[in-house]
Amino acid sequence: MSHSSPARPLPKAELHLHIEGTLEPALAFALAERNGITLPYADEDALRRAYDFEDLQSFLDLYYALMAVLRTEDDFAELADAYLARAAAQGVRHAEIFFDPQAHTARGVPVGTVIEGLARALDEAEERHGISTRLILCFLRDESAESALATLEAARPYLHRVTAVGLDSAEVGHPPSKFREVYEKAHELGLRKVAHAGEEGPPSYVWEALDVLGVERVDHGLRCVEDPELVDRLVRDRMPLTLCPLSNVRLRAVDTLEKHPLPDMLRRGLMATVNSDDPAYFGGYADDNFTAVRDALRLGEEELRTLARNSFLAAFLDDEEERRARYLAEVDAHTFV
Numbered sequence: 001m002s003h004s005s006p007a008r009p010l011p012k013a014e015l016h017l018h019i020e021g022t023l024e025p026a027l028a029f030a031l032a033e034r035n036g037i038t039l040p041y042a043d044e045d046a047l048r049r050a051y052d053f054e055d056l057q058s059f060l061d062l063y064y065a066l067m068a069v070l071r072t073e074d075d076f077a078e079l080a081d082a083y084l085a086r087a088a089a090q091g092v093r094h095a096e097i098f099f100d101p102q103a104h105t106a107r108g109v110p111v112g113t114v115i116e117g118l119a120r121a122l123d124e125a126e127e128r129h130g131i132s133t134r135l136i137l138c139f140l141r142d143e144s145a146e147s148a149l150a151t152l153e154a155a156r157p158y159l160h161r162v163t164a165v166g167l168d169s170a171e172v173g174h175p176p177s178k179f180r181e182v183y184e185k186a187h188e189l190g191l192r193k194v195a196h197a198g199e200e201g202p203p204s205y206v207w208e209a210l211d212v213l214g215v216e217r218v219d220h221g222l223r224c225v226e227d228p229e230l231v232d233r234l235v236r237d238r239m240p241l242t243l244c245p246l247s248n249v250r251l252r253a254v255d256t257l258e259k260h261p262l263p264d265m266l267r268r269g270l271m272a273t274v275n276s277d278d279p280a281y282f283g284g285y286a287d288d289n290f291t292a293v294r295d296a297l298r299l300g301e302e303e304l305r306t307l308a309r310n311s312f313l314a315a316f317l318d319d320e321e322e323r324r325a326r327y328l329a330e331v332d333a334h335t336f337v
């Protein structure tokens with residue numbers, strides 16, 4: 001008798017993942033009970049039924065509301081450990097994790113509680129889950145530039161745990177240039193720079209992320225395809241784009257997965273990567289996104305391997321080139337079944 005073991009997922013780095021977006025309904029209810037919070041949903045199924053989004057804002061409203069259950073260091077550590085366990089099962093070998101300090105400080109949770117809690121789980125990630133990690137502190141772009149500066153200042157004692165700054169939340173009406181000063185400060189403090197741009201916002205926001213903020217990766221960058229000059233620039237600079245295909249469908253940035261521009265972007269030489277964004281809300285973790293684009297867009301092994309290689313090449317592993325080389329060798333040695 002023969003039996004087959006489940007296929008091993010392609011090794012990959014996750015570069016676009018909001019830790020608050022990994023809050024699964026079961027954990028949300030468990031934390032609500034532990035913290036004496038009543039959620040406005042009868043049960044997990046009722047909550048899941050609310051995951052029918054029209055656009056980015058309709059998602060963000062629920063995403064910020066559900067964060068009310070996250071209060072203690074233990075809560076953040078548990079959230080991150082649960083994500084890392086799921087990610088490991090999906091072939092993630094390295095994860096660069098976004099968090100939104102202002103979404104917590106606004107509720108009276110100190111930034112130190114957030115970072116120390118996350119860091120506790122990340123410190124054990126290699127041993128428990130075989131995943132190396134980085135943290136990326138994101139500013140909420142629909143808050144003021146002053147609030148972003150105050151957030152960076154409040155996080156100063158904890159910045160040894162943070163690799164980069166990012167920019168997220170409601171995009172349209174909040175161009176990257178609004179945050180020029182805080183990005184300059186972050187750079188002076190030795191932090192790397194990324195920003196969401198071109199998810200719902202126009203190509204000009206991607207230009208600003210590059211030329212005003214000086215980002216090293218563009219998160220999403222989807223709408224760059226509307227501007228051929230921008231595509232040329234991104235190709236020339238080998239600028240990584242952290243695409244999130246299932247997110248794009250759920251938030252209606254694309255009509256269907258079959259219409260996602262990813263194959264065209266690869267053909268045009270863009271350095272695309274595939275990521276999960278807010279997997280608890282959008283129907284899949286890292287390998288679920290890979291599998292979904294493979295099936296919907298008929299990607300072949302060469303394209304999938306390129307996406308995985310890109311993820312490690314675009315990772316902030318400059319201080320660990322041996323590790324990067326090992327991960328790339330794992331991708332090259334992967335056999336698709």
Ligand SMILES: Nc1ncnc2[nH]cnc12
Pocket residue numbers: 018021056063168169170196199247277278
């Ligand atoms: N997809 C997304 N775009 C902007 N901000 C976010 N915060 C969490 N997910 C986000």
Ligand SMILES: [Zn+2]
Pocket residue numbers: 016018168196219277
């Ligand atoms: Zn995102």
